[in-house]
Amino acid sequence: MKKLTIFYWLLLLTSLCSLAQNKQILYNFTSVPQSMMTNPGADVSYKFYFGLPFLSGISTHVGSTGFSAYDLFADNGVDFNTKLRDVVYSTTSNDKLVVNEQLEIFNGGFRVGDWDNPTYISFGMYQEFDALVYVPKDPVILALDGNLNYIGKSFNLGDLSAKAEAVTVLHLGFHKKIKDNFIFGARGKIYMSGFNANTTKNSGYIYTVPSNSTVYEQVVYSNLKLQTSGIANYIDGNSQNSNDDNVVKKAFLGPDLGLGLDVGFTYYPEKNIQWTGSILDVGFISHSKDAKTYNYNGYYEYKGVNPDFINFNNSTNSFNEFQEAISLDTTRTKYNTWRPIKMNASYQYSFNDGRGGSDCNCYGSDNHDYKNALGAQLFMMTTPKTPMLALTGFYQRNIFDNLHLKATYTLDSFSYTNIGLGLAGNIGAFNIYLMGDNLLAYRDLSKAKSISFQFGINFVFKGYDDE
Numbered sequence: 001m002k003k004l005t006i007f008y009w010l011l012l013l014t015s016l017c018s019l020a021q022n023k024q025i026l027y028n029f030t031s032v033p034q035s036m037m038t039n040p041g042a043d044v045s046y047k048f049y050f051g052l053p054f055l056s057g058i059s060t061h062v063g064s065t066g067f068s069a070y071d072l073f074a075d076n077g078v079d080f081n082t083k084l085r086d087v088v089y090s091t092t093s094n095d096k097l098v099v100n101e102q103l104e105i106f107n108g109g110f111r112v113g114d115w116d117n118p119t120y121i122s123f124g125m126y127q128e129f130d131a132l133v134y135v136p137k138d139p140v141i142l143a144l145d146g147n148l149n150y151i152g153k154s155f156n157l158g159d160l161s162a163k164a165e166a167v168t169v170l171h172l173g174f175h176k177k178i179k180d181n182f183i184f185g186a187r188g189k190i191y192m193s194g195f196n197a198n199t200t201k202n203s204g205y206i207y208t209v210p211s212n213s214t215v216y217e218q219v220v221y222s223n224l225k226l227q228t229s230g231i232a233n234y235i236d237g238n239s240q241n242s243n244d245d246n247v248v249k250k251a252f253l254g255p256d257l258g259l260g261l262d263v264g265f266t267y268y269p270e271k272n273i274q275w276t277g278s279i280l281d282v283g284f285i286s287h288s289k290d291a292k293t294y295n296y297n298g299y300y301e302y303k304g305v306n307p308d309f310i311n312f313n314n315s316t317n318s319f320n321e322f323q324e325a326i327s328l329d330t331t332r333t334k335y336n337t338w339r340p341i342k343m344n345a346s347y348q349y350s351f352n353d354g355r356g357g358s359d360c361n362c363y364g365s366d367n368h369d370y371k372n373a374l375g376a377q378l379f380m381m382t383t384p385k386t387p388m389l390a391l392t393g394f395y396q397r398n399i400f401d402n403l404h405l406k407a408t409y410t411l412d413s414f415s416y417t418n419i420g421l422g423l424a425g426n427i428g429a430f431n432i433y434l435m436g437d438n439l440l441a442y443r444d445l446s447k448a449k450s451i452s453f454q455f456g457i458n459f460v461f462k463g464y465d466d467e
Contacts, residue, residue: 021100021130021342022379023059024392024408025422025435026454028276028346031404032424032433033109033458036122038344039278040173040185041264044120048110049431049460056456057104057126063414063450066095066135070446085144091135093159094385096413101129104456105168105252119176122187126171127252130340131164132383147208147218157204157222161384165337166194167285168252173262181268188261193285194254195230196337200384217303222326224296227335229256229287235294258285260339272370274348281339288334298326341382348375348396371398388413402426410437414450422454431458 027038033049034057035042051057067087072080107124138155147153170192175185204222211217228235260283267275300322350370373396381388390412397405408420420437434455441448 021061021340021381022388022390022410022412023452023454024377024379024390024394024410025406025420025437027344027377027379028348029396029404029406029422029424029433031426031431032422032456033122033431033460034104034107034433034456036109036173036175036185038280039264039266039276040122040187040262041175041183041266041276041278042185043183043266043274044109046111046460046462049108049458051104051107051124052457052459053106054103056107056458057102057454058456059100059102059452059454061098061100061450061452063098063452064096065413065449066091066097068447068449070444073446081144088135088137088140088144091137093134093137093156095135096383097131097133097135099129099131103127107458117177119174120185122171122173122175124171125168127166127168129164129166131162132340133162134159134385136160142206147206151208151210151216154205154207157206157224158202160202160224161200163196163198163200163337163384165196165198165285166254168192168194168254169260171262175264183266184263185265186261186263189259189281189283191258191260191283191285191339192254193229193256193258193287194252195228196256196285196287197226197228197231198337199224199226201225211303215303217301219302220298220300220322220326222296222298226294226296227287227291227337228293229289229291229335230254232290232292235292255289256285256287256291258339259283264344272350272353274350274375275346276348277345278343280342280344282341283339284336285339286334286336291332291334293331293333293335295329295331296326297329300325343380344377346375346377348373372396406435408437412450415441418450420452426460429459429461431460432456 023038026032026035028042029035030042030044033044033046033051036044037057067090071087072083074083103126105125105127107122107126109120109122112119112121136159138159139157142155147155168191170190171187173185173187175183177183202224204220204224206220208216208218260281262278262280262282264278265276269275302321350373352371353369375394377392377394379390379392390410392408392410394406394408399405403425404423406422410418410420412418415438417440418438419440420435421439422433422435424431424433436453438448438451441451445451
């Protein structure tokens with residue numbers, strides 16, 4: 001039973017868990033200090049800032065490339081099993097579900113040096129949950145319909161591909177104006193993983209072929225692996241050994257450690273033309289505390305009329321043979337995981353000089369000397385399969401000195417109609433921002449295939465030379 005319990009955990013992980021971290025509205029929106037988290041070389045000009053603890057940065061993103069909640073849960077009189085089948089048959093094994101949640105615990109930064117040649121130091125800590133799953137189409141079809149109508153079809157167990165992790169990140173960064181028109185930044189990170197579960201390098205198949213007019217040959221080849229840390233007690237049914245205090249502690253100060261690096265730049269070939277780029281989360285985590293790997297490997301072949309090798313209460317030879325052929329091995333060895341690498345690049349053209357035609361070439365001034373800006377941003381993130389891509393066009397407007405707007409239109413695998421909007425305002429040192437994308441879907445969120453939200457409160461202090 002334990003072997004099949006692990007298999008059911010694989011199916012549950014791929015059914016419930018889902019990683020997208022494209023923050024296209026926040027990227028290079030330098031009216032918000034958190035823009036440095038998407039590019040450590042962002043062009044910021046304030047003297048120092050600090051975020052309101054646990055409220056300076058709250059963000060969520062949920063998305064699906066294959067279906068929406070409405071497709072499964074609409075109150076339209078259609079049986080749920082029918083809707084589930086329709087969803088499964090309409091997707092492919094490359095369709096994915098994603099979830100990302102991030103909460104800043106604390107965040108701050110300050111300028112060192114003169115205003116015309118500063119070095120900027122930033123620091124902070126945030127908690128994050130990431131998950132990514134590809135739709136396990138073949139295993140789900142087999143579970144729903146069996147193999148009666150699929151004689152000769154090979155069901156691919158490699159469709160099982162998913163990963164999920166809760167991690168807390170402590171970071172320290174700096175950026176410096178290398179030249180009047182070039183800023184470079186870098187950030188070091190310490191990862192503290194509370195739990196990890198990943199099953200991304202699976203292979204195997206299940207197929208049935210006729211041996212003669214009355215006998216069928218059924219073959220199962222399994223090479224499945226589930227790597228876990230921090231959750232083995234729950235999988236093995238020993239969750240009573242873990243109390244609530246330990247769960248909360250592990251969620252914020254996980255025992256497994258790793259290192260990471262972010263780098264980025266801002267470059268002005270002309271005073272109103274800007275290029276930026278960043279590479280984030282080049283790093284790894286070593287999982288050694290409560291690490292457990294489940295390997296479900298073997299080859300089983302049966303010839304007969306109707307083998308029953310999934311019934312726990314079956315004492316026939318077919319079930320016993322299946323248990324012996326497809327064995328479960330568990331190990332307590334540590335393993336490493338690589339963080340998903342995110343890459344950003346953007347071009348921005350600014351116009352409507354608000355200085356009244358002054359010839360001053362003031363690089364590094366947060367571009368607030370211009371009222372408007374147009375540009376484009378490219379985002380890419382590594383995944384277990386093909387990279388995740390997104391292309392965004394944006395418009396920025398400095399409505400007032402203390403009120404800034406950014407509107408975006410994004411093309412990605414989730415939606416071709418993703419319109420986003422961000423607002424950032426200052427009242428004295430008080431800074432607040434609010435961002436959301438896929439706004440057209442707010443008419444009926446149940447039909448949305450992607451939705452994200454960001455909110456935060458900071459205290460930003462500018463020197464008199466930045467006013």
